[in-house]
Amino acid sequence: MSIYDTLSPKDFEAIGAEFDAIREDVLADLGSRDADYIRGIIKRQRQLEIGGRAMMMLPPTWLAGIGALSASKILDNMEIGHNIMHGQYDWMNDPAVSSRHFDWDTANSAEQWKRTHNYEHHTFTNVVGRDHDVGYGLLRMSEDQPWEPRFLFNAPLAVILHLFFQHFVAIQNLKLEDYLVYKTKTRAELREEFRPMWKKMRKQLAKDYALFPALAGPLAPLVFVGNVAANATRNVWACAVIFNGHFPEQVEQFDESVVDNETRGHWYVRQLLGSANFEGSKLMHIMSGNLSHQIEHHLFPDLPAHRYAEIAPRVRAVCEQYGLPYNTGSFWKQTASTWKRILRMSLPSKRQPEAAPQQPATTEARLAA
Amino acid sequence: MPAFATPQNAQRRLQPILRSKLIARLTTPHGVDRYLEQIDPLWSAFETRARVTEVTRQTADTVTLRLQPNANWQGFVPGQYLQLSVDIDGRRYTRCFSPANSCHAKDGHIELTARINPEGTLTRHLRDHAHAGMIVGLSQAAGDFALPAQRPERILLISGGSGITPVMSMLRSLCDEGHRGPITFLHYARSKEDQLYTEELEQLAARHANVTLLRSYEQGAGELYGRFSREQLESAAPDYADATTFLCGPPPMMAAVEAVWAADGLNAQLHRERFVVAASAPATAETTGGELRFVRSERLAVSDGATLLEQAEAAGLRPDYGCRMGICHACSCRKTTGRVRDIRDGRLSGDGEEDIQLCVSQPVGSVTLEL
Numbered sequence: 001m002s003i004y005d006t007l008s009p010k011d012f013e014a015i016g017a018e019f020d021a022i023r024e025d026v027l028a029d030l031g032s033r034d035a036d037y038i039r040g041i042i043k044r045q046r047q048l049e050i051g052g053r054a055m056m057m058l059p060p061t062w063l064a065g066i067g068a069l070s071a072s073k074i075l076d077n078m079e080i081g082h083n084i085m086h087g088q089y090d091w092m093n094d095p096a097v098s099s100r101h102f103d104w105d106t107a108n109s110a111e112q113w114k115r116t117h118n119y120e121h122h123t124f125t126n127v128v129g130r131d132h133d134v135g136y137g138l139l140r141m142s143e144d145q146p147w148e149p150r151f152l153f154n155a156p157l158a159v160i161l162h163l164f165f166q167h168f169v170a171i172q173n174l175k176l177e178d179y180l181v182y183k184t185k186t187r188a189e190l191r192e193e194f195r196p197m198w199k200k201m202r203k204q205l206a207k208d209y210a211l212f213p214a215l216a217g218p219l220a221p222l223v224f225v226g227n228v229a230a231n232a233t234r235n236v237w238a239c240a241v242i243f244n245g246h247f248p249e250q251v252e253q254f255d256e257s258v259v260d261n262e263t264r265g266h267w268y269v270r271q272l273l274g275s276a277n278f279e280g281s282k283l284m285h286i287m288s289g290n291l292s293h294q295i296e297h298h299l300f301p302d303l304p305a306h307r308y309a310e311i312a313p314r315v316r317a318v319c320e321q322y323g324l325p326y327n328t329g330s331f332w333k334q335t336a337s338t339w340k341r342i343l344r345m346s347l348p349s350k351r352q353p354e355a356a357p358q359q360p361a362t363t364e365a366r367l368a369a
Numbered sequence: 370m371p372a373f374a375t376p377q378n379a380q381r382r383l384q385p386i387l388r389s390k391l392i393a394r395l396t397t398p399h400g401v402d403r404y405l406e407q408i409d410p411l412w413s414a415f416e417t418r419a420r421v422t423e424v425t426r427q428t429a430d431t432v433t434l435r436l437q438p439n440a441n442w443q444g445f446v447p448g449q450y451l452q453l454s455v456d457i458d459g460r461r462y463t464r465c466f467s468p469a470n471s472c473h474a475k476d477g478h479i480e481l482t483a484r485i486n487p488e489g490t491l492t493r494h495l496r497d498h499a500h501a502g503m504i505v506g507l508s509q510a511a512g513d514f515a516l517p518a519q520r521p522e523r524i525l526l527i528s529g530g531s532g533i534t535p536v537m538s539m540l541r542s543l544c545d546e547g548h549r550g551p552i553t554f555l556h557y558a559r560s561k562e563d564q565l566y567t568e569e570l571e572q573l574a575a576r577h578a579n580v581t582l583l584r585s586y587e588q589g590a591g592e593l594y595g596r597f598s599r600e601q602l603e604s605a606a607p608d609y610a611d612a613t614t615f616l617c618g619p620p621p622m623m624a625a626v627e628a629v630w631a632a633d634g635l636n637a638q639l640h641r642e643r644f645v646v647a648a649s650a651p652a653t654a655e656t657t658g659g660e661l662r663f664v665r666s667e668r669l670a671v672s673d674g675a676t677l678l679e680q681a682e683a684a685g686l687r688p689d690y691g692c693r694m695g696i697c698h699a700c701s702c703r704k705t706t707g708r709v710r711d712i713r714d715g716r717l718s719g720d721g722e723e724d725i726q727l728c729v730s731q732p733v734g735s736v737t738l739e740l
Binding site for chain 1: 391394395397398399403404407456458459460461462463691692694695696697698699701703713714716722723724726
């Protein structure tokens with residue numbers, strides 16, 4: 001029995017109103033502070049990118065170049081791309097930071113990603129069968145996913161997913177498992193669906209692995225290896241941040257039935273139960289695109305992410321008032337917890353018996369849920 | 370101020386390189402402008418931007434800007450307008466203005482005069498904060514209200530208030546061209562203090578024998594008295610039927626002029642520009658009954674009060690959508706005119722161009738969407 005079932009419809013309504021109020025306060029306060037923030041981050045990202053690519057062409061600064069380009073790609077994907085494409089800065093009315101126009105420096109096209117991420121993942125957060133981010137069709141991350149022998153390789157597959165994350169995300173819409181494992185998709189269908197994805201992937205591959213190495217002339221191998229390293233660094237970090245946000249042990253996954261007749265309050269609570277934060281320095285928050293505040297992000301995906309740290313105390317206060325969990329811990333604690341789940345899920349398991357609720361669920365609550 | 374500004378011609382020489390396929394590939398997916406602007410906001414391969422070089426206040430309720438556009442500005446035909454974009458407290462606001470300068474200005478500057486709208490965010494901001502060095506966004510010039518390439522022999526310019534700007538550009542350009550035909554400039558203002566370009570108009574009229582300057586003030590004396598009327602016109606420009614006429618001013622004045630031309634069957638010779646956009650619906654209006662214009666699909670509907678997404682679907686359109694609850698932004702769409710209300714918090718949008726989410730927006734009055 002989850003806490004989800006212990007609240008009354010009145011509680012859900014009140015929780016919905018509390019979170020709506022936080023949202024409205026931030027919306028009313030949006031202004032030049034937010035615009036300056038995102039433009040400042042973009043400026044820093046461009047400097048790191050240009051500097052990184054230049055340094056990588058000189059052997060003495062090669063390592064520093066990899067560091068700068070990795071940081072640039074992380075900023076581009078996390079604090080800039082992810083957040084802009086959520087529409088967090090659409091109110092600025094500037095095409096350069098608009099969710100309709102922005103594209104990011106990763107293999108995945110903006111259009112495809114807005115579909116799987118903004119829509120599927122954020123609407124059906126942690127609903128097994130609806131939110132493809134639960135395991136990406138590759139891993140078993142929840143007891144609600146039936147065990148299959150391939151999941152014995154859960155851990156090594158998770159390592160591979162981390163290393164090649166940008167390309168996995170790029171082809172996420174293909175639902176490769178339907179072709180490879182479940183045979184519900186034909187090769188021809190797959191090829192057809194891959195075509196638009198390849199358009200973006202091709203450009204990204206050409207830039208990092210052909211054009212920039214070519215510019216370096218005889219030092220081409222240096223730039224090629226450097227770009228592999230920078231892309232891999234970004235991949236591992238992005239994947240780790242995302243896993244920490246949804247797969248530490250206490251985070252809940254849900255059955256499809258929860259989304260039927262879900263009220264705004266229920267939706268907020270599901271986002272809360274399905275997400276986890278991690279703590280760290282200010283730099284850590286920026287480099288994670290503020291997804292270190294995954295809870296606040298899931299409650300308010302279209303508020304500028306640099307505001308999450310400011311509203312986190314208010315979110316925590318609501319959680320305390322209604323006895324809702326607020327899952328947070330250090331980066332390493334959440335990572336360890338996530339990998340424990342990955343290992344546990346590699347073996348067949350029945351649904352874990354749930355802890356008894358703090359108070360008996362009301363019939364009302366069960367009907368509403 | 371940016372660290373260094375690049376002269377326009379140097380920029381023009383670089384343009385073919387900046388616009389090359391190789392640069393596009395190297396800067397994918399952001400594009401070269403997103404890097405150039407970090408060095409200098411005027412540096413751009415594709416976007417038109419300008420630096421404000423001078424701000425003057427000719428009258429109590431206007432502000433005049435001189436702009437140095439970057440190399441992407443393609444010039445304008447006298448009478449046309451452009452869109453000026455300014456960031457105010459993080460938000461970008463865009464409004465239309467007509468350049469008032471001659472199209473032959475050698476320094477490539479653009480001159481805009483904005484009348485301060487006490488309710489208008491952008492013009493009030495310009496009044497209070499416009500300064501030399503400020504960077505603004507520009508569109509290319511557009512509009513059919515423009516001097517034809519083959520200049521008409523006999524020209525009549527009629528303007529009122531700040532509607533003087535496009536016809537001022539026409540007059541200045543014609544004078545620079547040494548136009549020989551007679552030009553009558555008929556202008557209406559509240560008082561001499563409220564009139565724009567007073568000194569320059571007087572100088573132009575003094576220097577060019579073919580230019581007749583006729584002004585009428587509500588308060589105080591000009592060359593004419595009172596509001597526009599047929600009698601006044603017949604005494605001021607008795608040959609008006611032979612002239613190509615350009616008209617721009619406040620709605621009542623324009624209506625009075627249009628009535629005379631219509632009665633005389635001279636509509637084809639009257640070119641007009643409206644500065645005032647059709648009044649937007651008040652904040653308290655119902656969300657039903659307004660007209661929904663879906664521009665790309667060329668469809669019209671009358672609002673039934675549902676969300677724009679539902680109404681677009683009811684009209685047979687298939688806009689992209691996702692969550693239908695305002696979180697995923699899959700249904701973001703450009704609104705070009707009108708206001709919408711956010712059903713989540715009741716917030717009313719502005720009436721200009723902006724991106725809105727179809728699934729959580731109800732129209733308030735008439736709305737035009739790029740859909």
